[in-house]
Amino acid sequence: MNQRRVTLADIARGCKVSRATVSLVLRNSPLVAAETRKKVEAELKRQGYVYNRAAANLRQRTSSSVALVVNDLSNPFFAEFAAGVDEALGAAGFVTLLGSTGESTERQRKVLASLSEHAPAGIILSPAEHSDGNELLKIVGTHTPVLVFNRKLPHARWDFLALDNRRGARLATEHLLQLGHRRIAFFGGHADSSSCRERRQGHADAMQAAGIAVEPPWLIESAPTRLQAAAQTSALFVRDPAPTAAVCYNDAVALGLMLGLHARGRRPGHDFAVTGFDDIPEAAVCLPPLTTVATDPRGRGRQAAERILQRVRLPDTTPSELHAAAELVVRGSTCKPPHS
Amino acid sequence: MNQRRVTLADIARGCKVSRATVSLVLRNSPLVAAETRKKVEAELKRQGYVYNRAAANLRQRTSSSVALVVNDLSNPFFAEFAAGVDEALGAAGFVTLLGSTGESTERQRKVLASLSEHAPAGIILSPAEHSDGNELLKIVGTHTPVLVFNRKLPHARWDFLALDNRRGARLATEHLLQLGHRRIAFFGGHADSSSCRERRQGHADAMQAAGIAVEPPWLIESAPTRLQAAAQTSALFVRDPAPTAAVCYNDAVALGLMLGLHARGRRPGHDFAVTGFDDIPEAAVCLPPLTTVATDPRGRGRQAAERILQRVRLPDTTPSELHAAAELVVRGSTCKPPHS
DNA sequence: CGTCGCATTTAGAACGATACAAAAGGGGCC
């Protein structure tokens, strides 16, 4: 079990060539004679040699890993995103270093510091709430390129990949307006997160274009989880006339709201319209199926991975800002308003 | 952007001490004089030094990473498991190397080969279906300890962490028997996976203890996804009298079945009883809330991480086999049988 | 026969850290 790892030198000794030759064989160099190659390859197999990429990376001053720091893996949106990142990185021969922060800037600090010590070629960071770009820059240094996902960081001069939150929320709101709704709430999320602000802005855009003033009680905050959202349901109905529809911050919130509505005897999709955001797998199969804005998190993961790898190859171009398209998927949770 | 990384030598030069001294400072050795330490630490900060753990690991022949290979990150059960692993590894100063296989043995081969080259201290593997232990052993070699999670591998002499599938399914079945059910199906999963076989065994144990013979049409296979399960619902009702309750392979299957029941005008929790397995977050908040067997995937992740770290410290003890306790959580999806 | 060209192979110095043994610098004591 604990015998030493087999190294180049073992192989070299085993078939009486130099370490350099074995190294050339490993990298398929055309320099080695066919016969020598065969001999060495046999020995590699015989001894069960496993390449040590860390040593190679050290010598070459390169890296074959990319760090992925995510705030909440148990959120299906981020789990899908992570799967997409890993898929694309793996295809390019890179390995994913994982870190999760659980929305704590404290843990984020530690996780980034620890991952940076492993000299990743790049970092994909979905920042915890209230992160400070300047502070993070100090931790990771200036030599490692970073791609920020999802939440804009103040003071960061890094690549940024965002969902087109504003347009997505506008699409959802326009859909509800078209169905005849006039009192449309924006439900859930924390108003101080950039993604929530942008989605609210999209909601406001559509309302304004329709000539409707958004009333403050229609803007309801809640933590972006199902349970917290369910608990906030009653906030929708404190004033009369109450909204007849709600654009939700994300799918988790929308599912929570539907639950809360059921509990109050309302039937989403029949007497109250609900839209979500993300199109998590569950959205298609809940009851009623959720009308939502699809963002293809797995595709976003692949996109993030490809972007950071490109950045690794060309470090000195100016930071880019990508807004991934969002598209509305209409399902059963949206309906006309009750008496229209 | 692309200036060289700052190294020990840069710091040493910058404050006129030797590399060895700087190294001692970094490791908080009591050997260095307080004044020297202060001087070096200032220089470290000034130059923005980032420790290179790969180089240190090479020299020390150690590793500070553990590989986590998981078949499906988009399954919330595994996402939670991964979060637990990362949490515990991080707390112990290790970093998680992530790989996902999507249930393909082909990809699993590649992923393991690639991760092994990064010389992880250990590997936590939740194997893809139909994996062959001997083959995997050849890929990872004998020097890296492996902990197998969830699915027993034939021919593997590695640590194994399993859910107590048999007992969990027995608990669920006993609960239904107690409620008065007699015709209880086992619904979903692939009969050739070890976890499905064990859960079916638990179901059989309870039925046998109650003196009831399990009829073959009550054993229904389906892929372990919500949609596939929903599509299989009708298989429950091909024979009369049909089962009045179903023990499901897992929560995804149970949720799919509830969906299929609704579509057929049945009301789970009122005229048909359903149990799940895993207690994914959704189970508590769906309608009706799902009676299920809780396995605490995040806790399992932590447990796996701790076990593999222990194995790293003591490689030569005999492989252990852990069966994590499973416990029944009774919620609204189980009810008495219709006319009793 | 020397030497040039070509295809292969190799010795030895990196990469950035740590370990070990040895050196340097002070006191204190006889």
Next chain:
DNA sequence: GGCCCCTTTTGTATCGTTCTAAATGCGACG
């Protein structure tokens, strides 16, 4: 002053790979 001891510092080899420049072998050619 010489010796010893203690604290602090440092030179150098090393981890497993790759890179560079140089060596080797060998046939051909003038």
